[in-house]
Amino acid sequence: MHMADALLSPAVGGAMWAGSLGTIIYCAKKLRDKMDEKMIPLMGVLGAFIFAGQMINFTIPGTGSSGHIGGGMLLAILLGPYAAFLVIASVLTVQAFFFADGGLLALGANIWNLGIYPCFIGYPLIYRAIVRKNNSPKLITFATVLSVAIGLQLGALSVVLETRMSGITELPLGTFLLLMQPIHLAVGLIEGFATAGIILYVRTLRPDIVDDIEGVKSVASGVSLKKVLITMGILALITGGAFSWFASNHPDGLEWSIEKIYGKPEIHRKLNPVSENLAKLQEKTAILPDYSLPSKDGGKAEETAPSWPAVEPGTSISGIIGGLMVLGLVIVFGFGIKAMRKMRDRA
Amino acid sequence: MSFDLEFFNIGYLDTLSYKDTFVHRIDPRIKIIVSFIFILFVVSFQKYEVSALMPFFLYPVFLLTAGNIPLKAIAKKIVFVSPFAVFIGIFNPLLDTGVILSPFGIPVSGGWLSFISIIMKFVLTVSTALLLIAVTSFPGICEALERLKLPKVFVIQLLFLYRYLFVLLEESLRMIRARDARSFGKRGKEMKTFIRLISVLLIRSVERAERIFCAMLSRGFRGEIKVLRRHTINAYDILFLIISVTMFYLFRSFHIVNIIGETVGRSFR
Numbered sequence: 001m002h003m004a005d006a007l008l009s010p011a012v013g014g015a016m017w018a019g020s021l022g023t024i025i026y027c028a029k030k031l032r033d034k035m036d037e038k039m040i041p042l043m044g045v046l047g048a049f050i051f052a053g054q055m056i057n058f059t060i061p062g063t064g065s066s067g068h069i070g071g072g073m074l075l076a077i078l079l080g081p082y083a084a085f086l087v088i089a090s091v092l093t094v095q096a097f098f099f100a101d102g103g104l105l106a107l108g109a110n111i112w113n114l115g116i117y118p119c120f121i122g123y124p125l126i127y128r129a130i131v132r133k134n135n136s137p138k139l140i141t142f143a144t145v146l147s148v149a150i151g152l153q154l155g156a157l158s159v160v161l162e163t164r165m166s167g168i169t170e171l172p173l174g175t176f177l178l179l180m181q182p183i184h185l186a187v188g189l190i191e192g193f194a195t196a197g198i199i200l201y202v203r204t205l206r207p208d209i210v211d212d213i214e215g216v217k218s219v220a221s222g223v224s225l226k227k228v229l230i231t232m233g234i235l236a237l238i239t240g241g242a243f244s245w246f247a248s249n250h251p252d253g254l255e256w257s258i259e260k261i262y263g264k265p266e267i268h269r270k271l272n273p274v275s276e277n278l279a280k281l282q283e284k285t286a287i288l289p290d291y292s293l294p295s296k297d298g299g300k301a302e303e304t305a306p307s308w309p310a311v312e313p314g315t316s317i318s319g320i321i322g323g324l325m326v327l328g329l330v331i332v333f334g335f336g337i338k339a340m341r342k343m344r345d346r347a
Numbered sequence: 348m349s350f351d352l353e354f355f356n357i358g359y360l361d362t363l364s365y366k367d368t369f370v371h372r373i374d375p376r377i378k379i380i381v382s383f384i385f386i387l388f389v390v391s392f393q394k395y396e397v398s399a400l401m402p403f404f405l406y407p408v409f410l411l412t413a414g415n416i417p418l419k420a421i422a423k424k425i426v427f428v429s430p431f432a433v434f435i436g437i438f439n440p441l442l443d444t445g446v447i448l449s450p451f452g453i454p455v456s457g458g459w460l461s462f463i464s465i466i467m468k469f470v471l472t473v474s475t476a477l478l479l480i481a482v483t484s485f486p487g488i489c490e491a492l493e494r495l496k497l498p499k500v501f502v503i504q505l506l507f508l509y510r511y512l513f514v515l516l517e518e519s520l521r522m523i524r525a526r527d528a529r530s531f532g533k534r535g536k537e538m539k540t541f542i543r544l545i546s547v548l549l550i551r552s553v554e555r556a557e558r559i560f561c562a563m564l565s566r567g568f569r570g571e572i573k574v575l576r577r578h579t580i581n582a583y584d585i586l587f588l589i590i591s592v593t594m595f596y597l598f599r600s601f602h603i604v605n606i607i608g609e610t611v612g613r614s615f616r
Contacts, residue, residue: 004432005472006465010391028498037568038560040500044507045515045556052515053548056523058541059533069545090505094512097480097488098360100428100473105386168394168465169435170442170458197542198549206550321608326401330408337412341368 002095002110003159005103009166016162017108023116024089027082039083046075047087051094060190067190072114073148074195076123078209084123088115109162113155121154122147137200144199145192152188156180358513360477363416364484370414373587374578375483375491381591382479388595389471394461398604400471405598406591407474414482421481425473429466436465485509490576503572511555519548 005013031039050071057068071091075084089111095101102110130143160176163169169176203210364371370378385406392400411418443458480488486506493502522544526535560568597603 002431004435004469005386005390005476006432006469007435008390010387013390014387024501025498028500031500032498035500038557040504040572041507041559041563042553042556043504045511045552045559047504047508048511048515049549049552051512052519052552053545055516055519056526056541056544056548057536058538059536061538086501086504087508089501090508093505094485094508096476097485098477100424100477103386103472104383104476104479105390105472163435168461170439170461171435172442194538194542194545197538198546201542201546202549205546206553209550209553321611325607325611326604327404330401330404333405334408334412337409341412341415 002102003106003113003162005105007163007166007168008106008109009168010105012162012166013105013108016112017105020089020108020111020115023085024111027085030082031086035083039079043079043083043087044090046078047090047094050075050087050091058194067187069191069194070114070152071195072118073122073127073144073151073191074198076118077127077144077195077199081119081123085115085119088119109158113158113162117151117154117158118147122151126150140199140203141193141196144196145189148192148195149185149188152184152191153181156184359420360481361485363414363420363481364487366415366482368414368482369583370410370482372583373482374580374584375487376494376578377580377584377588378479378483379488379491379495381588382475384592385475385595386472388599389468391599392464392468394464395457397460397464397467398608399598399602400464400467402598402603403471403595405594407471407478410475410478410482414478416478416481421474421477424477425470428473429469432465432469436462439465487578490578494576499572506572514555515548515552518551522548 008016053071054068060067072084072088075087078084079087092102092107092110092114096104096107096110126147127143130146131140157177157180160173160180164173164176171179199210385403389400389403410416411421439462440456440458443461444456483491486509489502489506489509492505493499526540526544529535
């Protein structure tokens with residue numbers, strides 16, 4: 001359920017980045033104050049473990065297809081929320097760079113969707129709340145499954161909302177939710193039981209890893225509902241601020257939705273002197289200032305005109321011709337650089 | 348299994364990143380910033396835009412050719428990660444059926460246009476991310492992140508993660524081979540076996556981390572790791588930044604594709 005750059009608008013992507021970056025800095029600060037030095041290699045190696053663990057697949061009961069774990073909640077239980085959030089962010093960063101899972105703009109959203117919920121909702125408010133007093137195997141299983149499932153539901157919900165707010169997909173909100181939530185409920189239950197199994201099995205072999213990484217517990221126990229709510233509120237303000245900043249600085253990306261709401265995309269043109277001047281220059285340099293070939297089949301244009309937004313056929317044909325030409329130029333450019341490289345290598 | 352192997356074949360991108368070309372030598376900070384601006388420009392187009400995206404292929408093609416990266420390696424990875432974008436995008440042609448343009452008399456619905464637009468944006472952004480790592484190297488990225496003032500703990504454990512990634516991947520590949528050698532068909536992949544395998548891998552990882560920590564202590568670790576700084580920003584880097592951002596801006600505000608299309612169309616008339 002990784003978000004992809006192509007599904008995000010700059011405003012939403014930027015806002016999610018602001019939120020995730022803020023949380024990374026906050027977690028790093030928390031860790032710097034209280035961390036045991038031992039944690040540094042442990043965090044790095046456990047991040048690598050998540051990758052290695054994802055290679056080992058299992059048969060999903062009842063379906064015959066195979067899956068692997070995500071591991072967000074497992075990290076939160078092993079490392080505590082702050083360290084786990086940093087590890088999840090790093091795992092996603094490596095995935096974004098090497099596997100292009102999502103992309104760089106979507107990385108902010110992915111860290112939010114897969115990191116915030118297990119670390120700051122699932123672990124402190126569900127898992128710890130249930131397991132705190134009595135840590136019998138049954139209770140641990142229950143707490144793990146519940147927190148994993150809720151974390152994934154919230155993550156999937158965020159994916160839906162982010163995609164909707166970016167205005168890329170045509171899917172109605174209800175259908176989109178119906179597509180995403182039940183799938184992730186199933187995924188959440190399987191992941192929950194797998195995580196619980198791992199926690200319990202590791203506990204029989206090395207109880208200290210699960211129950212008693214001292215530095216972690218002291219950091220972890222400081223999380224209260226009030227604190228989480230306040231932090232989330234502040235983060236919401238920051239993201240909101242980032243959102244409006246983006247909205248005012250990059251009107252192009254929001255033009256579409258603003259056009260839908262106000263029906264006047266022209267407002268922004270006046271706000272930006274640079275693009276205004278460029279537009280003038282553009283009109284001078286363009287061969288046909290209004291961008292459209294005199295269309296031969298004017299009658300057809302009228303037929304298609306009512307469907308919105310009416311694009312003149314002249315424009316679309318020059319778009320196709322120009323598009324192919326530009327693509328050709330790009331390819332020529334690529335081969336040119338390759339040829340230059342070869343010549344230089346020979347010299 | 349072949350999917351997983353392809354998916355996890357990250358060592359290859361790593362080897363590519365140690366080449367020495369013009370783009371490899373650009374300061375990682377500049378490359379990250381330019382790529383990020385590039386992605387912002389690409390996704391800022393409205394959802395029906397197709398032709399105006401074409402000029403933007405210049406940037407990934409530049410990284411690919413100037414960085415001497417094989418196209419096949421990148422293309423393969425793009426195809427492997429495409430399912431989610433395709434899954435979300437494929438509903439557009441089904442739901443948005445209003446015909447918004449009909450070149451040469453062929454009606455094209457808004458849904459198909461926005462679908463093609465999503466796929467093009469996807470290819471542009473994903474290939475840029477992959478090429479960025481292929482021409483920068485991961486330690487280079489980490490150096491840049493640290494110098495761009497990201498928290499040090501985060502950067503350090505990112506470096507740790509990367510270093511031990513290869514070790515642990517080999518470890519888990521050995522475990523998988525052992526499991527496959529001892530089981531037939533679909534057996535051996537039950538939840539119970541899986542949980543035990545993962546648990547053992549987890550314990551081994553934790554124990555490895557403990558040994559690493561001891562080794563670090565014996566080499567004088569005091570809770571601080573110095574990140575190697577190998578790059579400095581020079582005039583070429585600044586030039587690269589200015590030229591690329593100016594070009595993105597021009598591509599964004601001028602509809603170059605239409606201008607070329609009109610010129611060509613007129614000369615045929």
